Amino acid sequence: MSLKNKKQRAIELRQKGFSYGQILKELELPSKGTLSNWFKDLTLSKSAKTKLRKNYIIATKNGLSEFNKKRSRDILNENTEVLEKGRQEIKISNNRDLLILGSALYWSEGTKYIGKSPSLIFTNSDPDMVKVYMRFLREALFLDESLIKAGIHVHPYINEQKARYYWAKISGLPIDLFYIVNVVSLASKGKRPPRKLPYGMVVVKVNRRQIFYRVKGMIEGLKE
Secondary structure (H helix, E strand, O other): OOHHHHHHHHHHHHHOOOHHHHHHHHHHHOOOOHHHHHHHOOOHHHHHHHHHHHHHHHHHHHHHHHHHHHHHHHHHHHHHHHHHHHHHHOOOOHHHHHHHHHHHHHHHEEEEOOOOOEEEEEEEEOOHHHHHHHHHHHOOOOOOOHHEEEEEEEOOOOOOHHHHHHHHHHHHHHHHHEEEEEOOOOOOOOOOOOOOOOOEEEEEEOHHHHHHHHHHHHHHHHHH
């Protein structure tokens, strides 16, 4: 097709509401500058303007959508890289690391009440946190398994046997070790979402005064 014919065809396409990009592709032209020169005196019909406006809106939305998708991919990749970096930085490499982590967990989630018979009492519903705490008891404090007792606080919607099986698997403790405490708070009676605590909250106890004060001393050391 001659250049003259391409110009005529370009004008026809433009009058139909085709965009510069569409015309360039259709006629295999090198640049938009050529089209700008051809269309400088061109008056578009109302229908052509309407179509071009609609195409512009669609192109903008598509471009924004693609931009957002790329940004989401970039953020996801960055999150994955940073998460892995953090995982490598915080790896527990020795007994001291586990002592610090375990005592910090108890400081956050354990019972501080001393009373007449102080005991190490840790209550939580996060399975991963419970796993780490059990490592603390076994691998850092080197506790005899016979010293560890456990219970589960359950709400009326929780299946007690399933809760026992679940926390036994998480903690590595015998299933028949877990006692059950039924809990119904006045504030949440009949209102607590069943999915919030599907297996209740586990309570891990070590009824030894010396161990309680040992961990309490570790917490004091963290404060310093």
